[in-house]
Amino acid sequence: MQQGTFVMDEAWYTFDSRAFSSKTNMLGSYILSKLAKRNMNAYLNMQSMDLLDSRFRYRMQAILIPETYRQDQSGKPLILEVQAITKDKWGFYNFLPQSYFFDVSQVLHLYDTTEELDPLT
Numbered sequence: 001m002q003q004g005t006f007v008m009d010e011a012w013y014t015f016d017s018r019a020f021s022s023k024t025n026m027l028g029s030y031i032l033s034k035l036a037k038r039n040m041n042a043y044l045n046m047q048s049m050d051l052l053d054s055r056f057r058y059r060m061q062a063i064l065i066p067e068t069y070r071q072d073q074s075g076k077p078l079i080l081e082v083q084a085i086t087k088d089k090w091g092f093y094n095f096l097p098q099s100y101f102f103d104v105s106q107v108l109h110l111y112d113t114t115e116e117l118d119p120l121t
Helices: 023-034 054-059
Strands: 004-008 040-044 062-071 077-086 098-103
Touching: 023 054
Parallel strands: 004 040
Antiparallel strands: 062 077, 077 098
8 A cells, every 4th residue: 555545434343442452453553553654644433532442542643523513404414613633743632623614515415324333242
């Protein structure tokens, strides 16, 4: 893999914090550590950061928190406000987030947002 974007939905499902010594987590951590050298960006989606293996949390450069900014009468989001919390050059998160606004009215209906994962049993 060279020069690109890696996107993973529900990353904690693959890189669970409770399975820190698994082959999957160790290999994933190695790959993530090499992405910058290969001119790649990685975007991981999850419900809560504490579910993700700590090696992945440590390497994150930013946290994006989306919230509905404006919705239609039926409650469907029209505009999302995304707050970006980034790390400074010393590796600490800057808690003065920048906000970005996205018009999602034309694309959000294309995705099934009610899909549920199978239970972890």
